[in-house]
Amino acid sequence: MFIIKRDNQLRTQFNEICSYENLQNAFQKARKGKTLKPYVIEFEANLTSNLQSLRTELLLQCYTPKPLEIFILRDPKTRKISKSAFRDRVVHHAICNVIEPLFDKTFIYGNYANRIGKGTLNAIKRFNTFKRKVSKNNSKPCYVFKADIRRYFDTIDHNILVSIVERKVQDSRVILLLKRILKNHNTESTGKGMPLGNLTSQFLANVYLNELDQYVKHKLKAKYYIRYVDDFVILSPSKKILLTYKEKIGQFVQNHLALILHPNKSKVITLNSGISFLGFRIFYHHMLVRKKNLRKFENKCQKYQREYREGRINRDKIIAWFEGWCAHINHANTYKYQKELIKIFNDYFPIQKEIEVKRVKKHEKLIDKVEQSNMPFSSLKTLKLLKDGLSIQDIATQRKVKVSTIWQHLAQLIEHNQLLLHKVVPKEKAKKILIHISNPNTPLKEIKQKVNDQNISFNEIQCTISYIKAKYREKQVAHNIRWYQNVHCKRKCYFNKKQRLSCHEKFKHFRSKNIGLMMERDQFLELFNNHMNICVLPEKEKLAYISWEHFVHKIKRPFLKRHSSKPI
Numbered sequence: 001m002f003i004i005k006r007d008n009q010l011r012t013q014f015n016e017i018c019s020y021e022n023l024q025n026a027f028q029k030a031r032k033g034k035t036l037k038p039y040v041i042e043f044e045a046n047l048t049s050n051l052q053s054l055r056t057e058l059l060l061q062c063y064t065p066k067p068l069e070i071f072i073l074r075d076p077k078t079r080k081i082s083k084s085a086f087r088d089r090v091v092h093h094a095i096c097n098v099i100e101p102l103f104d105k106t107f108i109y110g111n112y113a114n115r116i117g118k119g120t121l122n123a124i125k126r127f128n129t130f131k132r133k134v135s136k137n138n139s140k141p142c143y144v145f146k147a148d149i150r151r152y153f154d155t156i157d158h159n160i161l162v163s164i165v166e167r168k169v170q171d172s173r174v175i176l177l178l179k180r181i182l183k184n185h186n187t188e189s190t191g192k193g194m195p196l197g198n199l200t201s202q203f204l205a206n207v208y209l210n211e212l213d214q215y216v217k218h219k220l221k222a223k224y225y226i227r228y229v230d231d232f233v234i235l236s237p238s239k240k241i242l243l244t245y246k247e248k249i250g251q252f253v254q255n256h257l258a259l260i261l262h263p264n265k266s267k268v269i270t271l272n273s274g275i276s277f278l279g280f281r282i283f284y285h286h287m288l289v290r291k292k293n294l295r296k297f298e299n300k301c302q303k304y305q306r307e308y309r310e311g312r313i314n315r316d317k318i319i320a321w322f323e324g325w326c327a328h329i330n331h332a333n334t335y336k337y338q339k340e341l342i343k344i345f346n347d348y349f350p351i352q353k354e355i356e357v358k359r360v361k362k363h364e365k366l367i368d369k370v371e372q373s374n375m376p377f378s379s380l381k382t383l384k385l386l387k388d389g390l391s392i393q394d395i396a397t398q399r400k401v402k403v404s405t406i407w408q409h410l411a412q413l414i415e416h417n418q419l420l421l422h423k424v425v426p427k428e429k430a431k432k433i434l435i436h437i438s439n440p441n442t443p444l445k446e447i448k449q450k451v452n453d454q455n456i457s458f459n460e461i462q463c464t465i466s467y468i469k470a471k472y473r474e475k476q477v478a479h480n481i482r483w484y485q486n487v488h489c490k491r492k493c494y495f496n497k498k499q500r501l502s503c504h505e506k507f508k509h510f511r512s513k514n515i516g517l518m519m520e521r522d523q524f525l526e527l528f529n530n531h532m533n534i535c536v537l538p539e540k541e542k543l544a545y546i547s548w549e550h551f552v553h554k555i556k557r558p559f560l561k562r563h564s565s566k567p568i
Contacts, residue, residue, distance in 0.1 A: 014173040017098045018058045023051045026093035030086065039086045054087060061173060063091070065184040068195055082185060082195030092199040095177065100203055102168045107206065108213045113229040114202045120278040121331055123228050124287075127235075127277060130224040131284070134235045135271065138284045144275050145234040145242040147249065148265035152230035153205065154193045157258040158182050161208050178204075192258075205229060208257065215252050220245055228278055242268045279328075286333045297325055301348065308349050318349055335377070382409040383418060392424070407459035415466040417479070425460045432456065433464040440468045477517040480524040481507050491546040492537060494555055499536065506534045 016022060027047070031040050043050055057063040066085040084092065104115065112123035135142035149155075158179070166175060181200055187193030194201040209227065216222045216234070222245060224235035236242050246261075246268060253259040274281040274288075281288045304321070307313040322345065326338055385395045392410075396403045413419035421430055436450040444458050444465075451461070485500075485507065493499050510532070519527070528534070535542045546555070 013098060013169060013171040014177075017094050017174065017177075018055050020051060020055055022094050022097055023055055023090060026090045026097060027051065029093045030089045043086050050087070054090065058091070058177070061176065063177070063180070065091075065181055068185060081197045084195075084198055089199065092181070095174075096199055096203050099169055099174065103207050103210070107210055108217055110217075110226045111206065111210070111213055112226065113206055115206070120228060123226055123278055124280060124282075124331060126226055127233065127282060128287075130226070130235045131271065131282070134224055134237055135284065140237060142271040142284070143236055143239045143242050143268055144271060145236075145246055145268050146266070146275055146277065147232055147246070148262040149230035149253065150260045150262040152259065153196050153201065154187060155259055156192060156194050156205070156208055158191045160258060161204060164207055164211065165204070211257060212249070212253060216245075216249065220248060231278065233275070233277060239268055280332055287331070289329050289332050289334060305348055315349055339377075376412070379409040379412045382406055383413055386410075386419075386423070404459065407462065411462050411466040414463055415470050415473070417470055417475070421463060421467040425463050429456050429460055430464055430467075433461055434468075437465060437468055440465055440472070472520055472522070474518045474520050477514050477519060477524070478511055480519065480521060481511060483521070484524070484528065491551040491555070492541060492544075494551070503534055510534070
């Protein structure tokens, strides 16, 4: 009975791949991020008939993949990419949906390629963890065996791969389907190679090198091992052990997997000289972006500049690409590099007149970054320590500077909207100071005499003056709109959420057409009150000001009491 039941389970693998529900799920995955592509629109127009036709071909075992579309990609190095037809991609996803879970649970933790929750950045984090353990917190030598498989995808042996897959997948129809997909790729050597670009290729490449992972972890007992596709590293405090690993791994991949380690890229290196791994150069105490990747970014930047000047690309797409690059290099020690990039971004891609932007939020985030990049690095370092919970005295002690210097940093941060006043000056003190400031240029000594309170220092007065300067400084229109929505819209239309959303959409439209507009707060209020038709409140209510105390005690709290049985 057990044998019959197991045989039925194995034979349902192919039926599960061919099920309509699985093919429909595979279609949803294949179309992700490509919904506007013509071939996706064409396939989706007759989705039910296309999936049924594909299912019939698979069940009758007459499915034949269409010829691959080959193109050359030189980014960052020359590669031959094979593009499958969309219907074939649906089949690839359908196969992986069923058989990938069978293999994924056998993969080691250190396999970071094409798996959920893994990826290059997590592999880098794992490398840094291993680095600290091996070097005893960077106090002892650390050696790394950095290796690469020579022409990996072109040299994978089909017979060896199929024999590995057959250990988990005994259904002959699934094996036959995989063989057809593998044979659809023409290579120099018959029976070898997989197309670079297919989902099945990425998955099967992981399955193939899982043999190496198991050998390294269970036979060689290497503790600090990480692999991403065909790039892998082993860390150790002993150079001699790593040289032994190199020899044994070279023999294993040649004898068992018919592969060859790259002679120039496979070597034992000390961490002092920097390890190039997944786009970064990793040292004991810091990490840099590889120069090759920086050159690649600069070349693409120049290309986008030309296209932007000629009107062939919009600014939204460039900002999305630029934000992605900044997020990537943020994992390395690139603070000054990022700061310079953000400063010159508007020079490279100036906002063109009478152009309405679509992704307003992305533009506003970039504007905030530009404003922050204008701050001195020393002030931003003080801000970070303050956010970590350190007192002003502790920050001065840790940074080995005067307390007055830290107060200067805080005043700069407040003036540039990087820090709220009440974070450093209590609200009671701030109120006492504010009523005696008639002009931001009033001397500190004069304000101190008017305040007449020994508990209020000159530094606190300076920070309060910076707060006044921030209010009247020219800012991006997006900043003024955010302020107006928080201070006026929310308080005046607290009970009318629908109206607030309507006004929000009107503000968004205005921002999209005036993304680079700079003005003071008073200028913005003049513009809003007299020249814009966004607010629908009566003139008197529109011009009125509701203080925070009045909003909380007279509007918000009574409303919550009426609509909640819980005590406030």
